[in-house]
Amino acid sequence: MSHAAAAHYTSTGLDSRKIAFWAFIGSECLLFGSLIATYLVYEGKSVSGPTTHQILNIPLTSVSTFDLLMSSLMMVLALAAVQRGDRVWARVWLAATATLGAVFLSFQAFEFTHFVREGLGFTTNLFGSSFFTLTGFHGGHVFVGVVWLTTLLVRSLQGKLGPDKALNVEIAGLYWHFVDVVWIVIFTVVYLIQTTPLPQGVR
Amino acid sequence: MATTAIPQSSPAVPAAPTGVWSWITTTDHKRIGVLYGVTAFLFFLLGGLEALVIRIQLGGPEQHVVSAEFYNQLFTMHGTTMVFLAIMPLSAAFFNFVIPLQIGARDVAFPRLNAFSYWVFLLGGLFMNASFVAGPLFGAGHLSVAPNAGWFGYANLTSTQFSPGPNIDFWVLGIQILGVASLAAAFNFITTIINLRAPGMTWMRMPVFTWMSFVTQFLIITAFPVITIGLVFLLFDRVFGTNFYNVRAGGDVLLWQHLFWLFGHPEVYILILPAMGIVSEVLPTFSRKPLFGYAVVVYSGVLIGVVGWGVWAHHMFATGLGPVADSVFSASTMLIAVPTGVKIFNWIATMWGGRLEFRTPMLFAVGFISMFIIGGLSGVMHASPPADLQQTDTYFVVAHFHYVLFGGAVQGIFAGIYYWWPKIFGRALNDRLGKLHFWLMFAGLNLTFFPMHFSGLLGMPRRIYTYAPDLGLNTLNLISTVGALLTGVAMLVFLYNVLASRKQPPAGKNPWGAATLEWAIASPPPAYNFSVLPTVKSRLPLWTEDGVSEIPDVPPGPIHVPPGSARPLIAAVGILTMGIGALMHHHFLPSLLTVLGGAAILVYGIYSWAFEPFEV
Amino acid sequence: MSEPHEAAVQAHRAHATTGTYLTVAAVLTVLTVFEVGAFYIPQFKPILIPSLLTLSAAKFSLVVMFYMHLKFDHKLFRVVFLLPLLFAAGVIISLMFLFRVL
Numbered sequence: 020m021s022h023a024a025a026a027h028y029t030s031t032g033l034d035s036r037k038i039a040f041w042a043f044i045g046s047e048c049l050l051f052g053s054l055i056a057t058y059l060v061y062e063g064k065s066v067s068g069p070t071t072h073q074i075l076n077i078p079l080t081s082v083s084t085f086d087l088l089m090s091s092l093m094m095v096l097a098l099a100a101v102q103r104g105d106r107v108w109a110r111v112w113l114a115a116t117a118t119l120g121a122v123f124l125s126f127q128a129f130e131f132t133h134f135v136r137e138g139l140g141f142t143t144n145l146f147g148s149s150f151f152t153l154t155g156f157h158g159g160h161v162f163v164g165v166v167w168l169t170t171l172l173v174r175s176l177q178g179k180l181g182p183d184k185a186l187n188v189e190i191a192g193l194y195w196h197f198v199d200v201v202w203i204v205i206f207t208v209v210y211l212i213q214t215t216p217l218p219q220g221v222r
Numbered sequence: 223m224a225t226t227a228i229p230q231s232s233p234a235v236p237a238a239p240t241g242v243w244s245w246i247t248t249t250d251h252k253r254i255g256v257l258y259g260v261t262a263f264l265f266f267l268l269g270g271l272e273a274l275v276i277r278i279q280l281g282g283p284e285q286h287v288v289s290a291e292f293y294n295q296l297f298t299m300h301g302t303t304m305v306f307l308a309i310m311p312l313s314a315a316f317f318n319f320v321i322p323l324q325i326g327a328r329d330v331a332f333p334r335l336n337a338f339s340y341w342v343f344l345l346g347g348l349f350m351n352a353s354f355v356a357g358p359l360f361g362a363g364h365l366s367v368a369p370n371a372g373w374f375g376y377a378n379l380t381s382t383q384f385s386p387g388p389n390i391d392f393w394v395l396g397i398q399i400l401g402v403a404s405l406a407a408a409f410n411f412i413t414t415i416i417n418l419r420a421p422g423m424t425w426m427r428m429p430v431f432t433w434m435s436f437v438t439q440f441l442i443i444t445a446f447p448v449i450t451i452g453l454v455f456l457l458f459d460r461v462f463g464t465n466f467y468n469v470r471a472g473g474d475v476l477l478w479q480h481l482f483w484l485f486g487h488p489e490v491y492i493l494i495l496p497a498m499g500i501v502s503e504v505l506p507t508f509s510r511k512p513l514f515g516y517a518v519v520v521y522s523g524v525l526i527g528v529v530g531w532g533v534w535a536h537h538m539f540a541t542g543l544g545p546v547a548d549s550v551f552s553a554s555t556m557l558i559a560v561p562t563g564v565k566i567f568n569w570i571a572t573m574w575g576g577r578l579e580f581r582t583p584m585l586f587a588v589g590f591i592s593m594f595i596i597g598g599l600s601g602v603m604h605a606s607p608p609a610d611l612q613q614t615d616t617y618f619v620v621a622h623f624h625y626v627l628f629g630g631a632v633q634g635i636f637a638g639i640y641y642w643w644p645k646i647f648g649r650a651l652n653d654r655l656g657k658l659h660f661w662l663m664f665a666g667l668n669l670t671f672f673p674m675h676f677s678g679l680l681g682m683p684r685r686i687y688t689y690a691p692d693l694g695l696n697t698l699n700l701i702s703t704v705g706a707l708l709t710g711v712a713m714l715v716f717l718y719n720v721l722a723s724r725k726q727p728p729a730g731k732n733p734w735g736a737a738t739l740e741w742a743i744a745s746p747p748p749a750y751n752f753s754v755l756p757t758v759k760s761r762l763p764l765w766t767e768d769g770v771s772e773i774p775d776v777p778p779g780p781i782h783v784p785p786g787s788a789r790p791l792i793a794a795v796g797i798l799t800m801g802i803g804a805l806m807h808h809h810f811l812p813s814l815l816t817v818l819g820g821a822a823i824l825v826y827g828i829y830s831w832a833f834e835p836f837e838v
Numbered sequence: 839m840s841e842p843h844e845a846a847v848q849a850h851r852a853h854a855t856t857g858t859y860l861t862v863a864a865v866l867t868v869l870t871v872f873e874v875g876a877f878y879i880p881q882f883k884p885i886l887i888p889s890l891l892t893l894s895a896a897k898f899s900l901v902v903m904f905y906m907h908l909k910f911d912h913k914l915f916r917v918v919f920l921l922p923l924l925f926a927a928g929v930i931i932s933l934m935f936l937f938r939v940l
Contacts, residue, residue, distance in 0.1 A: 028755060031418040033912055035331040039413040041915045042443055045922030046405060049447035052926030057455070057466070059930065060937040081874045085867065088897075092863040095905050099856060132281060141462055145472045148464035152454070170829075174833040189907075196905045200898050207894035211877045212887055327846050415916065480933060531925060535936070547936055 034198055040190050044197050051201050055208060062213075068144035071213040074137055076130065079201075083126035084206045087141045087161075089117035091199045094192045103183045110175050113188075116195065117168040127158050150209065157205060160198045167191050199217045235773075238749050239786070249333035250749060254340050255319030255641055256646065259639075261344055262311035268351070269303035270713060272296050277670070283691035291419065293657055293687035294370040294472045295389070301373030302393065305493065306400050307347045308626065312635045313496035314339075317411055319646055323740035324429045326420025331413040333371065333838065334790050334831060335406050341794035342403035346393050349801055350396030353389065360388045368394035372685065375456070377467035377478035382460050388805060391460065395455050395801045401446045402797060408442040409777035411435060413525060422758035426520070429738045430513060433520050436497030437527040438492050444531065445488035451483030461576030461807045477540055481536040491530040493627060494594075495523060495766025497634025498565060501587045504637050505569055507736040508584035509576030512762055515568040522561035522568075529558045539607040540614050548607040555605035564597060566591060581734070582656030584636035589664055593629025597622055600675065618678025624671045634764070636660075636716075644729030648746045655719040662712035667704025673698040737762035742773055753777035789831035854910060862904045869897050 029035065063070070096114030131151070134140075141151045171191055173181045182189070238250075276296050279287040288296065318336065322329055330336050353368040360367055367389045371379045380390045398605060419428065422452045428436075449659055451510075455466035456478065465471035467478050506513045513519060535543060536552040543551075569591055578584070600622035604610045644650040677698040682689060689695050732741040741764055743752060754777070756763075756770045763770035799820030806813040873893045876882040882889060903909040908916055934940040 029417045030423070031417055031912065031914060033417065033914065035413045035417045038416055038914070039331065039409045040916065041918045042409050042412045045919055046409075046443040046447050048918075048919075048922045048926040049444050049929070050451060052929050053448045053451035054483075056930040056933040057451070057477065057481075060474075060477065060933055060939055061472070062939070066470070067473045077877060081870065085870060088870065089863065091866075091901060091905050092859060092898045092939050095854075095859045096856065099854075099859075106865065141458075142464050145465050148458070148466055148471075152458065152464070152466075195908055196901050202899050203897045203901070205893050207873065211857050211873060219298070412918075440921070444922050448929065477937075480936065522921060543936065712899075795848070 031122045034186055036186060036190060038192075040193055044193060047197060047201075051153075051156070051204075052147075055204065058149045058209060058218050061149045065144035065146045068147065069134075069137060069139040069143075070107060070146050071075050071209075072184055074134055074139055075210050075213070076133075077210060079126065079130065080206065080210050084122050084202065086119050086126070086204050090116050090123070091196050093119060094195045098185065098188050098192050101180060101188045102182055106175065106178070106180075108187075109180060110172060113168055113172045117165050117172060120165040120168065120195075124158060124161055124165070127154065127161075147180050149172050153205065153209070155196070157201055160201070164191075164198055167194065237384050237443065243375040244786060246791060247337075247788050249329075249337050249784055249786055249790075250746065251318045251322050251329050251333065251336060252646070253748075254336050255315045255317075256310050258318055258343070259315035259342050261340075261347070261798060262308055262315060265303055266309075266312065266346055267713065268712065269308050272300035272303065276300060277703040277706035279687060280689075280699050281304050282695055282700065283693075284687075288687070288779075290687040291364075292366065294372075294685070295354075295366060295683060298369045298372050298393070299354075301398075302350070302369065303364035304487065305373060306397065307343075307350075309493050309631050309635070310404065311343055312494075313405060313435075314343075315429070316340070316496060316500065316563035316635075316642070317407070320642060320740060321411060321414060321432050321435060322418070323645075323743070323751060324432050324738050325415065325418060325423055326739050326752060326758060327414065328420040328738055328751050329838065330410050330756075331418055331786065332410050333784055334787050334836065335410050337787070338404045338593055338790035338793055339407040339410070341791045342399060342406070342558075342797055344795055345798040346399035346801075348398055349399060349798060350392055353392035354807045355393075356388070356510075362387055365447060367392065369396075374482055375478075376482075377456065377475040378469065380456055380478075381467060382560050387511050390456075391805050391807070394457050394460070398450065398453055398457075399797055399801050401534050402448055404442050405446050406447075408439040411439045412443070416437075420752075420758055426517065427758060427761040429499075429518055430502035430516070430523075431496070431499035434495040434502070434523050438495045441488040441492050441495075441527055441530070444708035445485045445492070449479055449485035452478055452485070453650070455481070457804070457814050461804070462564050472800070477537070479538055479541065480535070483537045486537065487534040488527075488530055490623075490626075493631050494634075495527065497590065497631045498523065500641070501569065501590050501632045502565075502640040503736070503738065504583045504587040504641050505572045507528055507641075507734050508579045508581060508587070509573045510735075511572055512737070512765070513568070514574075514759065514795060516573035519565055519568050523563045526558060529554060529561070532639075533558060534611070536605060539610045552605055552607055556602065559598065559602050559605075566595060566598075569750070581640075582651070582653050582660060583641035583734075585657060585660045586633045586640065589660065590630055590633040590637060593633060593667070594622050597627075597629055598627030600625065613678065615684050616678035617674040617682045617684060620684060621671050621678060624667070624674070628667050628671065633663075636663075636824070641734070642740075643723070644733045645740055645745045645747070648728055649723055649724065649726040650729050650733055651719050651723050655715060659712050659715040661718065662715060663709055666705050666709030666712055668706075669708060670702045673701045673705075677702075684837040732764065737765040739770065742770060744775070749783045750777065750781040753781070782837060785830070787834060787836060789827050793824055793827030793831065796822070796827050797825055854904075854907065858904060862900050866897055866900060869893050 031038075031066055093112050093116040097109055100109040100112055134147075139147050139150075141147055168191060171180060171188060174184075238244075245253060245257070247309045248257075264639065276293070279293060279296075318330070321327075336735065350369070353599050354366045357363070357365045367387050369375075369389050369392055371385060371390060371393070375390065375393060375821060380382060380393075402827055409786060413434060415428075455464070458464040459466050459468065467473050467475050469475060502513055502519060533551055533555045535547060536555045539548060541550075573588075580588075600618065604613055639825045640651055640656050677695050680694055680698075682693070682695050682699075689699075729745045731743060731745060733745070736739070739756065739758070740747075742756070754771075756773050758770050760766035760769035800817050801820075803813050803816030803818075803820055806816060873890055876886060876889050876893070903921075908919065931940070
């Protein structure tokens with residue numbers, strides 16, 4: 020086998036970075052799975068302080084959920100644009116995705132500050148600790164995603180994001196969609212499925 | 223920066239670069255493997271030293287060689303060091319050196335990520351051990367603020383209420399840092415094994431060591447995130463005052479135990495599967511016979527990995543889980559003995575009827591099988607909750623896990639060390655010294671740990687720094703201590719063997735006459751491993767007629783060897799800095815600035831890594 | 839050795855279209871509306887949890903299969919993703935049983 024072929028030989032014909040990234044996403048399932056499991060195990064067990072019914076804002080969070088879902092659409096459109104070499108629309112869709120991500124984060128920032136003002140802090144009770152940690156980890160992932168997308172946008176503006184770099188965008192997309200998918204679970208499990216608070220003194 | 227062979231009339235073999243900087247920036251899996259091996263072995267000696275002090279303290283009743291407080295640090299650091307800084311990275315040394323060679327690849331899928339894993343491991347290990355001398359920095363009354371709540375750090379002993387000093391912070395942050403190293407390496411090896419197998423190297427032609435390592439990497443990527451979260455909760459409770467393990471706020475200390483053991487049980491399979499893989503390579507070589515039931519051994523390894531994920535609460539039989547949970551976990555634990563037993567029968571069947579050569583690697587492999595059977599038997603005894611209620615928290619358990627980890631994993635690792643040493647360094651270790659090492663260590667480990675079955679069942683609890691003289695434990699403990707000292711002597715023999723090995727004759731390509739691909743190339747291998755990528759037609763390429771295509775000694779053309787890079791080390795330093803910043807959490811502003819500074823270094827490291835020209 | 843890669847790329851391009859993506863986006867929106875609706879409509883209360891879980895599972899699958907392209911990609915990725923996902927689900931369900939939430 021010639022050296023050039025040898026250097027790029029793969030057993031599957033697939034790109035190694037994509038394989039590694041799916042493995043990473045697998046590990047993230049366990050990360051968020053543990054956070055969600057903890058949230059569910061502790062739901063309704065706070066001894067004092069505000070809990071789900073009193074404080075979660077479904078209308079607002081529905082809007083931010085929709086925002087994140089649409090950002091996934093923007094992301095696939097961005098990837099398609101990069102793949103066909105469409106520099107203008109690649110930039111538009113990448114910027115749109117990052118913007119919607121930033122919007123999601125500002126919704127979350129608003130929500131967090133509102134909760135704190137309403138008496139639910141990080142350390143107030145079990146709900147505060149598990150809720151802020153779960154959604155905070157998710158928000159942290161969104162933040163990293165926004166930075167990643169912005170980096171890709173800058174590369175595109177520098178003319179360095181041609182179709183040959185499509186895999187970079189595809190992997191960023193996998194990350195972004197996964198973050199969206201985790202939110203789908205969180206929105207349902209934390210916001211929409213709320214357990215009835217137990218009567219005082221009953222564990 | 224690329225090092226390309228200069229074509230001449232016969233193409234030159236690129237010489238491996240020398241000098242400290244070339245090692246600091248290395249991205250070559252063989253060098254990274256050596257770095258892992260040396261570093262891990264030093265930590266292994268440190269952990270052994272901790273064990274020796276423990277055994278001296280326990281050699282007789284009511285001794286005060288060390289204080290109770292320091293004793294707690296000793297057994298905590300012994301366990302943590304042996305698990306995270308010795309056995310796992312010793313296995314990683316073999317993953318690094320051997321896997322690409324066994325599958326016919328030039329390197330791992332992501333060489334810089336590989337270097338990153340090593341540096342994070344080294345810095346994490348140094349970080350955690352720095353606690354032994356960091357007391358003055360934290361205004362503690364003594365020099366050492368080493369972690370002291372056991373290697374499993376049960377809540378709420380680890381809360382700030384009951385562990386007010388920095389000891390547990392060192393532990394939590396140290397393990398988080400080490401977790402990053404393990405995860406990065408796991409993504410790397412999963413990809414390497416899936417994607418860089420040479421043509422013809424199908425899944426069922428892959429060596430068993432590579433297979434077992436593959437299962438191990440999946441265990442790592444599924445188990446480590448769980449402990450990451452458990453540790454995050456503990457860190458947040460300690461630093462911010464959250465309520466995850468705060469009973470007064472409605473929290474449950476058992477949540478820690480579940481999260482810990484959800485990681486902890488797969489972890490012990492992470493510790494043993496690579497050693498089982500090594501044994502599966504050594505036995506056929508020194509029986510001059512292929513592994514009996516290759517497919518069954520592979521499937522059993524996979525099954526052990528999968529079922530091993532479903533047994534964790536057998537570490538919690540004494541916590542009041544209830545009869546349903548007890549029964550479920552008891553059943554799954556007993557079930558896992560089946561694939562394990564299958565492997566043992568297959569190993570024995572491999573030896574049966576073979577032309578056995580008891581060189582040192584073979585001695586350690588057979589030692590593994592025998593000691594692992596003993597450890598496995600006591601393990602199955604733990605699988606019954608009512609029996610375990612008697613055994614748990616006693617030295618009976620200490621006997622069990624030392625038989626499987628020392629008698630098992632450590633002997634397996636030594637089998638690998640003696641087996642692959644000639645491939646790595648070009649000269650074998652001396653066989654007679656090796657045998658002396660084996661027998662001294664075999665006697666030592668049995669003398670140390672066998673009496674613990676008895677002291678445990680007599681009621682000697684774990685984690686006590688001394689015991690009363692009238693409990694019938696004196697002689698048993700004394701024997702264990704003598705055994706530990708004997709084991710220490712065995713280590714000295716090994717170290718002497720290592721130093722003296724430079725006088726051994728050159729080993730040649732295949733000193734043992736083994737079957738797998740790594741033995742088809744020079745010892746030590748050239749930087750590019752294979753002069754041409756081989757085409758494999760057999761599971762035993764070197765034992766089969768036309769099992770592998772010809773691999774010329776001299777490459778037919780120039781071969782690009784990836785350059786070194788300093789970026790992985792930079793990123794690792796960023797992570798270490800963040801950890802140091804978090805340690806300082808009692809001083810808000812310096813802590814925040816250090817964490818942010820570390821993050822900046824990490825981000826710089828990542829970006830410069832991403833944009834650095836680097837061709838594999 | 840590049841032929842399987844080329845084939846994979848062709849298959850990739852053959853299945854995914856902008857139309858598909860827009861349709862998926864529309865379906866995701868509708869499912870979200872149903873989810874929020876189920877939350878607010880009192881008649882749904884007795885079957886709230888099963889219906890919400892089903893709806894969110896549907897959204898999850900759509901994003902993973904179409905946006906993350908798992909439906910059209912090499913089966914290997916499915917294995918690498920599904921195994922840890924099943925473990926994660928197992929962790930959630932078993933912890934809920936062990937802590938007597940379920």
